Amino acid sequence: MENLQIRRFKASDTDWVVTQHGTHYAKAEGFDDTFGPLVASILADFNAHHDSQIERGWVAEEDGQRLGTIFCVRLNDTTAKLxxxxxxxxxxxKGLGQKLLAECMGFAQSVGYQNMQLWTHESHTAACALYARTGWDLVDSRPVHSFGCDLVEQTWVFQFGSHLQS
Incomplete structure (x- = not known):
């Protein structure tokens, strides 16, 4: 990952993000065709309404090829949502997820959020392990039927100042 760049998300990245999420999660986890439209809705809202002073998205690229994304959005005055x-x-x-997470969390802290929250699924084991290693706390876990699958939905939180970030 010698030519790696983490840059700000642009609206022109939207279709790629939607396609990657929809295709990957259909193949890897059997998600149905309701997932892609959810991602599209999240990005349409971000593109139309985000406040660039306190909300941001990033795209990781290597040699001009997009590899991943992460977003920090406002949940409320004190909490950012990943x-x-x-x-x-x-x-x-290869450590890229850790770099993206550090970029997102560093931004959230720098603009004054006191904590962060995220929602994921237990099946995303590598991401959940990264959250745990980084000081996030699992605060809720429950079985759900979403995107045509039986899943275990999780909510994680991070409080700035209560953990040492690496």
Whole structure:
């Protein structure tokens, strides 16, 4: 990953993000065709309404090829929400996820958020392990039927100042 760049998300990245999420999760986890439209809706809202002073998205690239994304959006005055954290399978296991997470969390802290929250599924084992290693706390876990699958939905939180970030 010598020519790696983490740059700000642009609206022109939207279709790629939607396609990557929809295709990957259909293949890897059997998600139905309701997942892609959810991702598209999240990005349409971000593109139309985000406040660039306190909300941001990033795209990881290598040699001009997009490899992954992460977003920081406002949940409320004190809490940022991490969204759409994704790495293409070939880009995993090389520390890129940790770099994207550090970029997102560093931004959230720098603009004054006191904590962060995210929602994921237990089946995303590598991401969940990264959250745990980084000081996030699992605060809720429950079985659900979403995107045509039986899943275990999780909510994780991170409080700035209560953990030492690496």
């Amino acid at each position: 969204r759409l954290f994704f790495l293409k399978p070939g880009a995993r296991g």
